[in-house]
Amino acid sequence: MIKTNLLTYNRSEKFAPSYSKYFSKQIHTVYARMSNAIPLKQLYDLTCTDMKIINQLSISRFFVIVFLFAFLTIPNSVYSQTPGQIFTAATPSPNPMDPNGDGWITSSGGVFTGGNELPEFEIPFNEVPQLTAEPSADLQTGATCAASEIVSDPVTGSAGGYYYILDPDAIPDNGDEQMVFRMRIARQANGAFGYSFLFDTDLKFGPSDPNSIPGNPGFEMEVIYGSGNNNDVLVENVDGTTSGTNIGTYDPASNSQRSDALNNNSSCATDPIFIDWYVPLSDIGITTTQNFRIAVATASSPSSALGGSASDILGVDGDVIADDDDQFAAAIYSSSDNDGDGVTDINDLDDDNDGLLDTEESSGVDPNADSDSDGVPDFLDPDYPGFIDSNSDGVNDNFDTDLDGLADHIDIDADGDGCNDVLEAGFTESSTISGELAGTGYGSNGLVTGGTDGYTGTNSDVTDSGAFPACSGSSDTDGDGVADASDPAPNDPCDPVQPGGYTGYDASNPTWAAADCDGDGLTNGDEDTNGSDPYAAADDSDGDGLEDYLDLDDDNDGIPDTYEQAIFDCESGVTPLFGAAQGPNNYLGSDINNPVVGDSFLYSGVYPGVDAIITIVSSTDTAIVNLDVTTTGFDENFQPQINHLDNNSFTEFRIDFVVAGSTTPAPPTTYILTTIDNDVNEFVTYSDSFTSDLYVDSPTDQLDYSGSAISAGFSKGYVSNGNVVGGIGVNSPQFQVAGVYTENTSMSIRFGSSTGDTSNHSLTLVPCVPRDYWVTPPELYVDTDSDGDGIVNRLDLDSDNDGIPDVLEAGFSDTNNDGLVETVSYGTNGLADEVETSADSGVLAVLPINTDAASDNNPFVTLYNFVDVDSDNDGISDTTEAFSNNATYNDSDNDGHIDGFVDVDDNGWHDPIDAEITFPVVLNSDADAIANYLDLDSDGDGLPDTFEGNFQVSDGDNDGIVGTGIPDDSDGDGLADSNDPDFPGNILGGFGFNQDRDGDGVKNYLDIDIDNDGIIDNIEGQSTSNHVGPTGSDTDGDGIDDAYDVNNGGVGIGYTNTDGGSAPDYADTNSDGIDGVGDAFDLLENATDNLIDGPLDLDFNGIVDPGSFVDFDGDGLHDDFEYSDPSVDASNNTTN
Incomplete structure (x- = not known):
């Protein structure tokens, strides 16, 4: 504010009529002195009757108007200002820098008397407060007048920097507001310079601002006028940085002007000048009712004054305070007005208006003093004698009784006991402003005036933490x-x-x-x-010191979470309906014809058994014209029509899904919130609980949104570039911005318009991204629980519950059987360095294994081995093949999950296996280097497991994979329907899967003599005349010998069925069906006794009796028929 104590006004004069339409009848304080000693308030009443204030800036509760623009010489003459670059009345009218539209910078016509030149402006600028007057070193000196610094004129009392918020239509915050800046400089020097206004919008600075960094101790925004050729007016976001992000760029030819002052600086022959410029208020990100602090600086180049680039900081003597950051702090503190009474804190004797002097609340000293002249107030200055800061909040504990970060002189409850100081001091509290002394106004020294008490000293109640009896209730x-x-x-x-x-x-x-x-x-x-x-x-599931939301591998199994999650891109599903049939309906007293903040509205039966409640959480808009338009666009969408106040205003809605007819949250599910036709300058922001980054349909050219709707849990949004999406009518809308909400029942969204117009918004909630509408389908990762054990894959050490840990199935090492990949370090990204191409690259050196990739049948999820319960697609589960005949780790029903699953420690891995020091040996029956669960012929007899495991399932293409081609897999678990006990009609006995036909304890697919007739299956599985022996080679590594592998030129065997019975020869004890005796007799008819020795086959059925069956190597062939010595060769797969 400007205290022009030299001003004397002649009561008989009035303001020029051309000004009357810009001012209104409002009472504000003018700091002036009249020659006939009329009180200030009366002065304003007399002279401003027909004036309309262009706007009122809420940095103080009472706006200070200063009439400055043309410089007047003494004693009774009025001079016109020599115009610099100025707009004529027609281009445009009015211009933000020429509100009366006359095209000139002129005086008001008032007659002033006095002994000094005085400034008067057409626009009632606010002066940027200064810590001190500009030192003489910063004024023009020398014959060449080479300096181009911010100066104030000690002769006239004019300041160096001014600002004003202009509101042409007098409707607050509807998007037409401009902020106008004026800076007084020595003159327009040759070359390029930068002139900056820097804003502290969060009212935190230095130690109290968490974004403070060297070179920028707490500014959030900077507005720069760059002089010289080809330079601009710039608005930049500088929060936490010294190299700002551009918000707006404007041509100086349209957004700035220069005017020369008539008064002359005696040290130089050149008149000082003013540079004016303006930018949209919305660019700065503040409103007309928002408090902020401001500092002014120049730079030696047309860019930011931050990062040590400032050549001068207004009102701070660089000889006394050398460091730029300290100078900025001094400048900011000089503009602080904590209680908003119009008196800056350094001039205010009561900074919190609680009726207690600042000195009384600070042990008799002035907390705003700067004892060492370093620009930092004593209560914040680490150099102040006895400084203590036990809680590292930047405030000297000696000035802060309750250590809450607010020094006592600006804390309305200094002891933090819930009872305001004004009451504990025994005074009367304001009925409208909490913590403030009751009164009718404020004095020029910042004290509350017009009250009945106050300013009689403090007492112990103010600083004792017990609440004063005058405070009732429990705030x-x-x-x-x-x-x-x-x-x-x-x-x-x-x-x-x-x-x-x-x-x-x-x-x-x-x-x-x-x-x-x-x-x-x-x-x-x-x-x-x-x-x-x-x-x-925040969860850190694997205990590696990195929270899950930052960790690329939440369970440290070596498999990145994205491989263990599902890519959510399905094309169909049930969409909740928000049409006229569902609502909106009045709910809990709301009125659909007058929707206001706090109201909730019911939509019944948005899908079977589920209602939706939509609540208007907040709004800075003018009105919600229609809660849900159902006559245009898509009726089933939620389509609010909103009259947006300005380009930053918004309305926030929350959608809660509940069990029909109740308020009980519906079962969590996954939704994708998708806006429709987010064009014609509309913007949308989503609440931060989305589990995938928002996705934008590129043809609509949506831009990142950075306005006020990005706050309080909303940090991502998009705004249209203003174009209408071509070819899209109201009845054929297009999907444009989407975000996934996983396992949720509630979500929030904010709608706005970058032009502040009335907009018809539209929102749909779909369970799948409708990818036909996207140019590039998005990859939206969502959690999935493949084995249904309640632990999502990214936290599950055995994601398919087959007993084999993910780390091994992925192809990594785990020597200590803890389910975690072997590594020295998980780096800073949580993914084991050993599995990455380089430490912290986040890129796997080798992808997880997917053995049966060519024959898997799940369109939504890649069935890597660690989520595939049948990794080789032979119809036999991995658990069965890995731990066959192991009672502890069995899978008796072939469902792919280990029997009797127990997981007390909730890591997703069967506890008995988890507890073992080393992982149990995974079976490899034919010793061919391929574990059974990956081997299509686990016993190496040439007959694929799929055929031996279930005779009633055909393998039409003889490739060892169930069925012909890619097998059906209805539940997508990797186990073919024909062998899946979950699939209706499957046979569990007889010839069914996972059986032991001859009852010898060796399951069919591991038994080289499945019927125990003494003839190995390889012989019985093909004709005697065309018998083909194994080659001993397996080119494709699938476990089937090349001789029988149709994928490598071989011929499949096992289908010979001589008698045409229900079982093929290798499983038929009387395969020729002619002489009524078993194959063993047929085999030995030309031998010495024509039959199996009596002790082995007492019932003469051609099968070794179970009581006589001896099988040392466990291959299903009685030892008497073994060709080799089992103690030397346990496999026998190539010699029997």
Whole structure:
């Protein structure tokens, strides 16, 4: 604010009529002195009756108007300003820098008297407060006037920097507001310079700002005027950086002007000048009712003044304070007005308006003083004698009784006991402003005026943590459910620390909602809205020190999570309907004809057994014209029509799915929220609980959105570039922006328009991305639980519950049987370095194994071995083949899951196997280097397992894979329907899968003599005359000898059925069906006794009796028929 104490006004004069339409009847304070001593308020009443304030900036509660533009010389003459670059009345009218549209910079016509030149402006600029007047070193000096710095004029009292918010239609925050800047410089020097206004919009600076970095101690936005040729007016987001992100770029020819001042600096022959420029207020990201702090600086190049580039910082003596960051801090603190009473803190004797002087709340010293002249107030200055900061909040503990980060002189409850200081001091509290002394106004020294008490000193109640009796009730400032009177930190919603599952909080409290008490990167409010636990700590499932949401491999099995998740891109499914048949219906007193914030509306039967409740959570828009338009577009979509206030306003909706007729959350499912026709300048942001990045349909050219709707749990959004998507009518909408919400019952969305127009929005919720509408189908990863054990694959050490850990099935090593990949380090990305192409690359050196990739039949999920219960597709489950005849690790029903699954430690792996020091030996019956569960002929007899395992299942193409071609697999588990006990009609006995036909304890697919007739299956499986012996080669490594592998030129065997009976010869004890005796007799008819020795076959049925059966090597062939010595050769697969 400008205190022009030299100003004297003649009461008989009025403002020029051309100004009257820009000012209104509002009472504000003008700091001036009249010659006939009329009080200030009366002065304003007299002179501003017909004035309309263009806008009111809420950095203070009372707007300070300064009438500055043309410089007037003494004593009674009025001079016109020599125009620089200025717009005529017609181009355009009015211009933000020429609001009366006259095309000139002129005086108001008022007559001023006095002994000094005085500034007067057509626009009532606000002066940027200065810590001190500009030192003489910063003024023009020398004959050449070479300096081009910000200067204030000690003769006239004019400042170096000014700003103003212009609102042409006087409707706050509807998108037409401009911020106009004025900077006084010595003159326009040759060359290029930068002139910056820097904004602190979060009111945190230096140690209190978590984004503070060297070179930028706390600014969020910077507006730059670059002088010289080919330079621009720039708006940049500089939060946490010294190299900002561009928000807007404007041509100086249209957005700036220069005007020369008539008064002359005696040190130079050249008049000082003013540079004016303007930008849209929305670019800066503030509203007309938002508090902010501001500093002004110049740079020696037409770019940012941050990062050590400032050549001068307004109002701070660089000789006294050398460091740029300290100078910025000094400049910012000089513009702070904590209580918003129009008096900056450094000039305010009561910075929190609680009726207690700042010195009384600070042990008799001025907390805003700067004892060592380093630009940092004493209460924040580590150099201040006795400085203590036990909680590292940047505030000297000696000035902060409750250690809440607010020094006592700006803390309305200094002891944090829930009772405001004004009451504990025995004063009367304002009925409209919490913590403030009751009164009618404020003095120029910042004290509350017009009250009945206050400013009579402090007492011990103010600093004792017990609540004063005058405070009744149990207020809870931070909304954590703990009354302030007993809360150790009543302004910190995360203190005291609460356990996971705690529900005593107040979700409507903004302080609580904005915090992140579990440190998982999501705000409390966002988690509460979406049904998750605000107090549950971020998960680190594998204990590697990296939270799951940052960890590429959450269970450390060596398989990246994306390989263990499903790619959600299906093309069909049930879509919840939000049409006229479902609603909206009035709910809990709401009115569909007058929807307002806080209302909820019911949609009945959006899908079978499920209702939806849509709540209007918040809105900064003008009105919701129609909650859901059902007559245009797609009736089944949710289609609100909203009158948007401006280009940053938005309306937030929350959708909750509930069991029909109740408020019980519906079973969680996965939804994809997809906006329809997000064009014609509309924008959309989604709440952060989505489990996949938002996806944009590229032809619509959606742009990243960065406005005010990106806040409080909404950090990602898109805005149309303004184009209408060609060829899309209201009845043929197009999908454009989508995000996946996995296992959810509640989700939120914000709608807006970048032009502030009335917009018809449209939203659909689909269980699958309709990829026919996308140019490139998105890859949306979602959790899946392949084995149904309640543990999602990315956390499951055995994702298919076959007993074989994922790490081994993927092809990695695990020597200590802990289910984790062997590695020295998991790096910074959580993925074992040993499986990556290079440490922290995130790229696998070798992909997980998928043995039967060519014959799997699951269109949605790649069935790598670790999720495939039949990794070789022979119809026999991996568990059975890996642990055959092992009672502990068996799979008696061939469902692909280990029998009697137990998992007390919830890692997804069967505890008995998990507990073993080394992993059980995986069976390899034919010793061919291929484990049975990957071997299509596990016993090496030339007959594929699929045929031996189930005679009633054909293998029409003789490739060892069930059926002909790719087998059917209805449940997508990797086990063919024909062999899956889950599939109706399968045979579990007789010739069914996983059987032991001859009862010798060796299952058919491992038995080289399946009928125990003493003739090996390889011989009985083909004709005697055309018998083909094995080659001993297996070119494709599938376990079938090349001689019988149709994929390598061989001929399949096992189908010879001489007597045409129900079983092929190798399983038929009387394969010729002629003489009524078993094959053993047929085999030995020309031998010495024509029959199996009596002791072996007492019933003379041609089969070795079970009681006489001896099989040392467990291959299913009685030892008497073994060709080789079993103690030397246990396999016998090539010699029998």
